Amino acid sequence: MNPITGFGGVFIYSNRAEALAKWYSEHFDLQFEEYSPGKTYGLTFFALDADDGETRVGTVFSIFAAEEPLGDSRREFRMNFRIKNASALRERLENAGIECEPTEDYDYGKFFWAKDPDGNRLEFWEPGDLTGF
Numbered sequence: 001m002n003p004i005t006g007f008g009g010v011f012i013y014s015n016r017a018e019a020l021a022k023w024y025s026e027h028f029d030l031q032f033e034e035y036s037p038g039k040t041y042g043l044t045f046f047a048l049d050a051d052d053g054e055t056r057v058g059t060v061f062s063i064f065a066a067e068e069p070l071g072d073s074r075r076e077f078r079m080n081f082r083i084k085n086a087s088a089l090r091e092r093l094e095n096a097g098i099e100c101e102p103t104e105d106y107d108y109g110k111f112f113w114a115k116d117p118d119g120n121r122l123e124f125w126e127p128g129d130l131t132g133f
Helices: 017-028 086-095
Strands: 009-014 033-036 040-048 056-065 078-082 104-106 109-115 121-127
Touching (some): 009 017, 017 040, 086 109, 086 121
Parallel strands (some): 009 056, 078 121
Antiparallel strands (some): 033 040
């Protein structure tokens, strides 16, 4: 039996946690709570448990103030967001001056990428036909 049942959370550390949380709120309509004033911002995405289809489970998305200043080196982090309309979101981001990489289409969905102000690579996925998975 696989002991892992999903993701409990995604955590980003930033030199500018409050500003980064505001950026995600502005561009993706995410409503962060201030868990710890000036230090931690978060929200929870809810879904139904895959095993029983009735129990709500949550995935936390939090932005933490870095305990020590982070360098400007390359980030080895990417977050994949499941979305409803890739074209509309891409247009929205580009209209806000956010550079997006080319969209790629596959049977299992459309993908495109952008970076947040800290340089974290974001992947946006509009699911397609998932019957083969």
